[in-house]
Amino acid sequence: MDRELSATTKQAHKRKRLWQIGVAVAIVAAAIYGFNTLISPSLNRSEIRTATVERGPVVATLTATGVVVPELEQAITSPIQARIEQVVRTSGEEVKPGDQVLLLDRSFTQLAYDKLKDEQEMNQHKRVQLRLQLQKKLNSLESQLAIKRMSVKSLQARLEDEQYLLKIGGGTQEQVKQAELNLKIAQQELAQLERDIASERELLKADEQELGFTMAMQGRNIEELQRKMEQAEVRATHRGVVTWVKNEVGSSVNAGDVIVRLADLSSFKIKAAVSDAYAEQLQAGGEATVRVNEVDLKGTIAAIEPTVTNGTVTFFVALDENAHKLLRPNLRVEVYVTTATKPNTLRIKNGPYFNSASNNSRLFVVRGDELIQIPASTGASNADYVEVEGDVQPGDEIVISSLQDYEHLKKIQLK
Missing domain, CATH: 2.40.30.170 (Efflux pump adaptor protein, beta barrel domain)
Known part of the structure:
Protein backbone atom coordinates (compact mmCIF):
# COMPACT_ATOMS: atom_id res chain seq x y z
CA MET A 1 0.00 0.00 0.00
CA ASP A 2 1.48 3.37 -1.12
CA ARG A 3 2.29 5.97 1.46
CA GLU A 4 2.20 9.69 0.93
CA LEU A 5 5.69 11.29 0.68
CA SER A 6 6.74 13.52 3.47
CA ALA A 7 7.13 17.26 3.01
CA THR A 8 10.90 16.99 3.40
CA THR A 9 11.16 14.44 0.60
CA LYS A 10 8.97 16.54 -1.69
CA GLN A 11 11.15 19.56 -1.06
CA ALA A 12 14.28 17.59 -1.92
CA HIS A 13 12.76 16.33 -5.18
CA LYS A 14 11.76 19.89 -6.09
CA ARG A 15 15.28 21.24 -5.53
CA LYS A 16 16.73 18.45 -7.64
CA ARG A 17 14.30 19.23 -10.43
CA LEU A 18 15.17 22.92 -10.39
CA TRP A 19 18.87 22.11 -10.46
CA GLN A 20 18.45 19.86 -13.51
CA ILE A 21 16.50 22.59 -15.32
CA GLY A 22 19.18 25.14 -14.46
CA VAL A 23 21.93 22.91 -15.84
CA ALA A 24 19.95 22.36 -19.04
CA VAL A 25 19.41 26.09 -19.47
CA ALA A 26 23.14 26.77 -18.96
CA ILE A 27 24.06 24.13 -21.55
CA VAL A 28 21.62 25.64 -24.06
CA ALA A 29 22.93 29.16 -23.38
CA ALA A 30 26.49 27.97 -23.83
CA ALA A 31 25.58 26.27 -27.09
CA ILE A 32 23.84 29.40 -28.37
CA TYR A 33 26.85 31.54 -27.40
CA GLY A 34 29.26 29.13 -29.09
CA PHE A 35 27.14 29.08 -32.25
CA ASN A 36 26.99 32.86 -32.35
CA THR A 37 30.72 32.91 -31.90
CA LEU A 38 31.14 30.60 -34.86
CA ILE A 39 28.91 32.61 -37.17
CA SER A 40 30.16 36.03 -35.94
CA PRO A 41 33.98 36.00 -35.80
CA SER A 42 35.69 38.42 -33.50
CA LEU A 43 38.99 40.30 -33.49
CA ASN A 44 41.15 41.75 -30.79
CA ARG A 45 41.58 45.50 -31.05
CA PRO A 70 75.98 62.53 -58.90
CA GLU A 71 74.51 65.50 -60.72
CA LEU A 72 77.76 66.00 -62.59
CA GLU A 73 79.58 62.88 -63.75
CA GLN A 74 82.34 62.81 -66.33
CA ALA A 75 83.42 59.84 -68.38
CA ILE A 76 86.97 60.25 -69.68
CA THR A 77 87.70 58.26 -72.84
CA SER A 78 91.02 57.19 -74.24
CA PRO A 79 92.17 59.73 -76.85
CA ILE A 80 94.37 57.19 -78.62
CA GLN A 81 94.83 53.49 -79.15
CA ALA A 82 97.34 52.60 -76.47
CA ARG A 83 98.05 50.46 -73.46
CA ILE A 84 97.81 51.48 -69.81
CA GLU A 85 101.28 52.28 -68.52
CA GLN A 86 100.55 53.52 -64.99
CA VAL A 87 97.57 53.99 -62.64
CA VAL A 88 98.13 57.17 -60.64
CA ARG A 89 94.75 57.50 -58.85
CA THR A 90 92.48 54.65 -57.72
CA SER A 91 88.73 54.53 -57.12
CA GLY A 92 87.56 56.61 -54.19
CA GLU A 93 90.41 59.13 -54.31
CA GLU A 94 89.59 62.83 -54.53
CA VAL A 95 91.11 64.81 -57.39
CA LYS A 96 91.53 68.45 -58.31
CA PRO A 97 91.63 69.97 -61.80
CA GLY A 98 94.91 68.97 -63.42
CA ASP A 99 95.57 65.94 -61.21
CA GLN A 100 96.82 62.97 -63.22
CA VAL A 101 94.75 59.78 -62.99
CA LEU A 102 96.25 57.48 -65.64
CA LEU A 103 99.26 57.39 -67.92
CA LEU A 104 98.92 55.82 -71.35
CA ASP A 105 101.75 54.54 -73.49
CA ARG A 106 101.95 56.95 -76.45
CA SER A 107 104.78 55.41 -78.45
CA PHE A 108 102.48 54.43 -81.35
CA THR A 109 101.01 57.92 -81.54
CA GLN A 110 104.50 59.41 -81.26
CA LEU A 111 105.51 57.52 -84.41
CA ALA A 112 102.49 58.85 -86.28
CA TYR A 113 103.27 62.34 -85.00
CA ASP A 114 106.89 62.16 -86.14
CA LYS A 115 105.79 60.87 -89.55
CA LEU A 116 103.43 63.79 -90.02
CA LYS A 117 106.10 66.24 -88.94
CA ASP A 118 108.49 64.78 -91.55
CA GLU A 119 105.81 65.00 -94.24
CA GLN A 120 105.19 68.61 -93.27
CA GLU A 121 108.88 69.41 -93.66
CA MET A 122 108.87 67.73 -97.08
CA ASN A 123 105.88 69.81 -98.12
CA GLN A 124 107.69 72.95 -97.01
CA HIS A 125 110.63 72.05 -99.27
CA LYS A 126 108.23 71.11 -102.06
CA ARG A 127 106.59 74.50 -101.73
CA VAL A 128 109.93 76.25 -102.09
CA GLN A 129 110.90 74.09 -105.07
CA LEU A 130 107.56 74.73 -106.74
CA ARG A 131 108.02 78.47 -106.40
CA LEU A 132 111.55 78.30 -107.77
CA GLN A 133 110.52 76.15 -110.75
CA LEU A 134 107.59 78.33 -111.63
CA GLN A 135 109.62 81.49 -111.13
CA LYS A 136 112.30 80.12 -113.47
CA LYS A 137 109.65 79.39 -116.07
CA LEU A 138 108.14 82.83 -115.64
CA ASN A 139 111.55 84.44 -115.99
CA SER A 140 112.06 82.56 -119.28
CA LEU A 141 108.66 83.65 -120.54
CA GLU A 142 109.30 87.23 -119.47
CA SER A 143 112.54 87.18 -121.44
CA GLN A 144 110.78 85.77 -124.51
CA LEU A 145 108.10 88.42 -124.07
CA ALA A 146 110.66 91.22 -124.04
CA ILE A 147 112.34 89.83 -127.20
CA LYS A 148 108.98 89.43 -128.93
CA ARG A 149 108.04 93.02 -128.10
CA MET A 150 111.26 94.25 -129.64
CA SER A 151 110.58 92.02 -132.65
CA VAL A 152 107.12 93.53 -133.05
CA LYS A 153 108.57 97.04 -132.92
CA SER A 154 111.17 96.08 -135.55
CA LEU A 155 108.53 94.59 -137.84
CA GLN A 156 106.33 97.60 -137.36
CA ALA A 157 109.22 99.86 -138.44
CA ARG A 158 109.87 97.59 -141.42
CA LEU A 159 106.25 97.89 -142.49
CA GLU A 160 106.46 101.65 -142.30
CA ASP A 161 109.62 101.59 -144.47
CA GLU A 162 107.98 99.38 -147.09
CA GLN A 163 104.96 101.61 -147.18
CA TYR A 164 107.23 104.66 -147.70
CA LEU A 165 109.17 102.95 -150.47
CA LEU A 166 105.91 101.97 -152.17
CA LYS A 167 104.82 105.57 -151.96
CA ILE A 168 107.98 106.92 -153.66
CA GLY A 169 108.04 104.07 -156.16
CA GLY A 170 110.96 102.18 -154.66
CA GLY A 171 109.00 99.15 -153.47
CA THR A 172 106.20 96.83 -154.42
CA GLN A 173 102.78 96.01 -153.04
CA GLU A 174 103.83 92.42 -152.34
CA GLN A 175 106.64 93.61 -150.08
CA VAL A 176 104.18 95.76 -148.11
CA LYS A 177 101.76 92.85 -147.70
CA GLN A 178 104.57 90.56 -146.57
CA ALA A 179 105.67 93.12 -143.99
CA GLU A 180 102.08 93.44 -142.74
CA LEU A 181 101.76 89.63 -142.45
CA ASN A 182 105.03 89.35 -140.54
CA LEU A 183 103.89 92.06 -138.14
CA LYS A 184 100.51 90.37 -137.50
CA ILE A 185 102.20 87.03 -136.83
CA ALA A 186 104.58 88.65 -134.36
CA GLN A 187 101.71 90.48 -132.65
CA GLN A 188 99.77 87.20 -132.31
CA GLU A 189 102.82 85.50 -130.84
CA LEU A 190 103.26 88.42 -128.41
CA ALA A 191 99.61 88.14 -127.27
CA GLN A 192 100.02 84.37 -126.83
CA LEU A 193 103.12 84.91 -124.67
CA GLU A 194 101.25 87.42 -122.52
CA ARG A 195 98.40 84.90 -122.05
CA ASP A 196 100.90 82.12 -121.21
CA ILE A 197 102.52 84.28 -118.57
CA ALA A 198 99.11 85.12 -117.01
CA SER A 199 98.18 81.40 -117.04
CA GLU A 200 101.46 80.44 -115.41
CA ARG A 201 100.90 83.01 -112.70
CA GLU A 202 97.39 81.62 -112.03
CA LEU A 203 98.79 78.08 -112.06
CA LEU A 204 101.43 79.07 -109.54
CA LYS A 205 98.74 80.60 -107.34
CA ALA A 206 96.52 77.46 -107.59
CA ASP A 207 99.41 75.10 -106.89
CA GLU A 208 100.45 77.16 -103.90
CA GLN A 209 96.86 77.16 -102.57
CA GLU A 210 96.55 73.39 -103.00
CA LEU A 211 99.84 72.83 -101.25
CA GLY A 212 98.77 75.33 -98.58
CA PHE A 213 95.54 73.40 -97.97
CA THR A 214 97.48 70.14 -97.69
CA MET A 215 99.92 71.69 -95.25
CA ALA A 216 97.05 73.24 -93.23
CA MET A 217 95.33 69.85 -92.92
CA GLN A 218 98.57 68.23 -91.91
CA GLY A 219 99.13 71.02 -89.43
CA ARG A 220 95.75 70.34 -87.84
CA ASN A 221 96.53 66.62 -87.75
CA ILE A 222 99.84 67.38 -86.07
CA GLU A 223 98.10 69.60 -83.51
CA GLU A 224 95.47 66.91 -82.87
CA LEU A 225 98.11 64.23 -82.35
CA GLN A 226 100.06 66.57 -80.09
CA ARG A 227 96.91 67.20 -78.07
CA LYS A 228 96.19 63.49 -77.88
CA MET A 229 99.69 62.81 -76.63
CA GLU A 230 99.17 65.43 -73.97
CA GLN A 231 95.86 63.79 -73.11
CA ALA A 232 97.66 60.48 -72.74
CA GLU A 233 98.50 61.89 -69.34
CA VAL A 234 94.87 61.47 -68.32
CA ARG A 235 94.04 64.34 -65.97
CA ALA A 236 90.94 65.49 -64.09
CA THR A 237 89.21 68.55 -65.51
CA HIS A 238 87.25 69.43 -62.36
CA ARG A 239 87.18 68.68 -58.66
CA GLY A 240 85.58 65.37 -57.75
CA VAL A 241 86.07 61.74 -56.81
CA VAL A 242 87.31 58.88 -58.98
CA THR A 243 84.35 56.50 -59.07
CA TRP A 244 85.92 54.03 -61.51
CA VAL A 245 89.24 53.61 -63.28
CA LYS A 246 90.51 50.95 -65.68
CA ASN A 247 93.38 49.74 -63.52
CA GLU A 248 94.78 46.80 -65.50
CA VAL A 249 98.33 47.98 -66.18
CA GLY A 250 99.49 46.74 -69.58
CA SER A 251 95.99 46.21 -70.99
CA SER A 252 95.17 47.74 -74.36
CA VAL A 253 92.47 50.34 -74.93
CA ASN A 254 91.02 51.70 -78.16
CA ALA A 255 90.39 55.33 -78.92
CA GLY A 256 86.99 56.22 -77.43
CA ASP A 257 86.99 53.54 -74.70
CA VAL A 258 85.94 54.81 -71.25
CA ILE A 259 88.95 54.57 -68.94
CA VAL A 260 88.02 56.86 -66.01
CA ARG A 261 84.82 58.09 -64.41
Missing part, protein backbone atom coordinates in the same frame (compact mmCIF):
# COMPACT_ATOMS: atom_id res chain seq x y z
CA SER A 46 45.31 44.98 -30.89
CA GLU A 47 45.15 43.03 -34.15
CA ILE A 48 43.90 45.95 -36.25
CA ARG A 49 45.12 49.41 -37.17
CA THR A 50 42.69 52.26 -37.57
CA ALA A 51 42.82 55.86 -38.72
CA THR A 52 40.42 58.79 -38.46
CA VAL A 53 38.76 60.36 -41.48
CA GLU A 54 39.70 64.02 -41.85
CA ARG A 55 39.57 66.82 -44.36
CA GLY A 56 42.70 67.93 -46.15
CA PRO A 57 44.65 67.84 -49.42
CA VAL A 58 45.55 64.66 -51.25
CA VAL A 59 48.26 64.73 -53.89
CA ALA A 60 47.88 61.74 -56.22
CA THR A 61 51.26 60.25 -57.01
CA LEU A 62 52.86 57.58 -59.13
CA THR A 63 55.39 55.49 -57.20
CA ALA A 64 58.76 54.74 -58.77
CA THR A 65 62.05 53.34 -57.56
CA GLY A 66 65.13 55.50 -57.74
CA VAL A 67 68.80 55.73 -56.93
CA VAL A 68 70.92 58.74 -56.00
CA VAL A 69 73.55 59.60 -58.63
CA LEU A 262 84.83 61.17 -62.21
CA ALA A 263 81.92 62.44 -60.12
CA ASP A 264 81.28 65.72 -58.36
CA LEU A 265 79.84 64.60 -55.01
CA SER A 266 78.80 68.10 -53.97
CA SER A 267 75.42 67.80 -55.72
CA PHE A 268 73.13 64.93 -56.71
CA LYS A 269 70.12 64.00 -58.80
CA ILE A 270 67.82 60.97 -58.87
CA LYS A 271 67.76 58.32 -61.56
CA ALA A 272 64.33 56.64 -61.38
CA ALA A 273 62.49 53.92 -63.25
CA VAL A 274 58.80 53.10 -63.61
CA SER A 275 56.78 50.59 -65.63
CA ASP A 276 56.18 51.65 -69.22
CA ALA A 277 52.43 51.31 -68.52
CA TYR A 278 52.69 54.70 -66.74
CA ALA A 279 54.91 56.35 -69.36
CA GLU A 280 52.15 58.72 -70.51
CA GLN A 281 51.87 60.14 -66.99
CA LEU A 282 55.49 61.29 -67.03
CA GLN A 283 56.13 64.84 -68.23
CA ALA A 284 59.30 66.87 -68.23
CA GLY A 285 58.92 69.64 -65.66
CA GLY A 286 56.40 67.66 -63.61
CA GLU A 287 56.62 67.74 -59.82
CA ALA A 288 58.15 64.84 -57.92
CA THR A 289 58.92 64.03 -54.30
CA VAL A 290 61.89 61.91 -53.25
CA ARG A 291 61.73 60.17 -49.88
CA VAL A 292 65.14 59.63 -48.27
CA ASN A 293 65.06 57.98 -44.84
CA GLU A 294 61.56 59.36 -44.10
CA VAL A 295 62.61 62.84 -45.29
CA ASP A 296 60.82 64.26 -48.35
CA LEU A 297 62.81 66.30 -50.87
CA LYS A 298 61.02 68.27 -53.58
CA GLY A 299 62.11 68.17 -57.19
CA THR A 300 61.05 68.22 -60.83
CA ILE A 301 61.40 65.76 -63.69
CA ALA A 302 64.39 67.05 -65.65
CA ALA A 303 64.60 64.46 -68.44
CA ILE A 304 62.90 61.29 -69.68
CA GLU A 305 64.78 58.71 -71.71
CA PRO A 306 62.96 58.08 -75.02
CA THR A 307 63.60 54.32 -75.10
CA VAL A 308 61.95 51.56 -73.05
CA THR A 309 64.31 49.00 -71.52
CA ASN A 310 63.00 45.72 -70.09
CA GLY A 311 59.52 47.17 -69.75
CA THR A 312 60.61 50.24 -67.76
CA VAL A 313 61.04 53.92 -68.53
CA THR A 314 63.98 55.79 -66.98
CA PHE A 315 63.75 59.43 -65.97
CA PHE A 316 65.81 61.90 -63.94
CA VAL A 317 64.66 64.15 -61.09
CA ALA A 318 66.42 67.43 -60.36
CA LEU A 319 66.23 68.20 -56.64
CA ASP A 320 65.61 71.61 -55.09
CA GLU A 321 68.11 70.63 -52.38
CA ASN A 322 70.64 68.77 -54.49
CA ALA A 323 73.29 68.95 -51.75
CA HIS A 324 71.16 67.64 -48.85
CA LYS A 325 73.21 65.89 -46.17
CA LEU A 326 71.21 62.65 -46.49
CA LEU A 327 72.10 62.15 -50.16
CA ARG A 328 74.71 59.49 -50.84
CA PRO A 329 75.79 57.92 -54.17
CA ASN A 330 73.86 54.74 -55.10
CA LEU A 331 71.42 55.21 -52.19
CA ARG A 332 68.04 53.67 -53.08
CA VAL A 333 65.07 55.97 -52.60
CA GLU A 334 61.35 56.12 -53.30
CA VAL A 335 60.13 58.60 -55.90
CA TYR A 336 56.56 59.92 -56.00
CA VAL A 337 55.56 61.64 -59.23
CA THR A 338 52.62 64.02 -58.83
CA THR A 339 49.78 63.22 -61.24
CA ALA A 340 46.82 65.13 -59.65
CA THR A 341 46.01 67.30 -56.63
CA LYS A 342 42.82 67.39 -54.51
CA PRO A 343 43.13 70.51 -52.30
CA ASN A 344 40.22 69.77 -49.90
CA THR A 345 38.73 66.32 -49.65
CA LEU A 346 37.98 63.54 -47.17
CA ARG A 347 41.13 61.57 -46.60
CA ILE A 348 42.53 58.81 -44.45
CA LYS A 349 46.02 57.55 -43.82
CA ASN A 350 47.16 54.94 -46.31
CA GLY A 351 47.55 51.37 -45.07
CA PRO A 352 47.70 47.70 -46.07
CA TYR A 353 43.90 47.50 -46.39
CA PHE A 354 43.94 49.54 -49.61
CA ASN A 355 46.59 47.32 -51.14
CA SER A 356 45.18 43.94 -50.09
CA ALA A 357 41.43 44.47 -50.45
CA SER A 358 39.98 42.85 -53.56
CA ASN A 359 37.07 45.31 -53.51
CA ASN A 360 37.77 48.88 -52.46
CA SER A 361 34.05 49.78 -52.60
CA ARG A 362 33.67 48.78 -48.92
CA LEU A 363 35.34 49.97 -45.73
CA PHE A 364 35.11 48.81 -42.12
CA VAL A 365 34.20 51.49 -39.60
CA VAL A 366 34.41 51.08 -35.82
CA ARG A 367 31.00 51.28 -34.12
CA GLY A 368 31.36 50.60 -30.41
CA ASP A 369 32.50 46.98 -30.03
CA GLU A 370 31.87 46.10 -33.66
CA LEU A 371 33.34 46.65 -37.08
CA ILE A 372 30.60 47.51 -39.56
CA GLN A 373 31.14 47.27 -43.30
CA ILE A 374 29.97 50.44 -45.09
CA PRO A 375 29.84 51.36 -48.78
CA ALA A 376 32.67 53.69 -49.77
CA SER A 377 35.12 54.30 -52.60
CA THR A 378 38.67 55.51 -52.89
CA GLY A 379 40.08 58.15 -55.22
CA ALA A 380 43.40 59.91 -55.41
CA SER A 381 46.12 58.40 -53.28
CA ASN A 382 49.77 58.60 -52.37
CA ALA A 383 52.07 56.87 -49.93
CA ASP A 384 50.59 58.81 -47.01
CA TYR A 385 46.89 59.40 -47.69
CA VAL A 386 43.95 57.98 -49.60
CA GLU A 387 40.91 59.97 -50.72
CA VAL A 388 37.63 58.34 -49.49
CA GLU A 389 34.06 58.94 -50.60
CA GLY A 390 30.71 57.41 -49.65
CA ASP A 391 29.07 56.83 -46.26
CA VAL A 392 31.97 58.28 -44.30
CA GLN A 393 32.16 61.41 -42.21
CA PRO A 394 35.04 63.33 -40.65
CA GLY A 395 35.88 61.67 -37.35
CA ASP A 396 34.94 58.14 -38.43
CA GLU A 397 37.45 55.53 -37.29
CA ILE A 398 38.30 53.34 -40.29
CA VAL A 399 40.32 50.12 -40.34
CA ILE A 400 43.46 50.50 -42.49
CA SER A 401 45.11 47.13 -41.72
CA SER A 402 44.47 44.15 -43.96
CA LEU A 403 41.11 42.37 -43.50
CA GLN A 404 41.36 40.18 -46.56
CA ASP A 405 39.95 37.14 -44.73
CA TYR A 406 36.91 39.10 -43.48
CA GLU A 407 35.83 40.96 -46.60
CA HIS A 408 32.70 38.79 -46.96
CA LEU A 409 31.41 39.75 -43.49
CA LYS A 410 29.09 42.67 -42.80
CA LYS A 411 29.94 42.80 -39.11
CA ILE A 412 32.87 41.74 -36.90
CA GLN A 413 32.94 41.67 -33.12
CA LEU A 414 35.74 43.45 -31.30
CA LYS A 415 37.21 42.14 -28.09
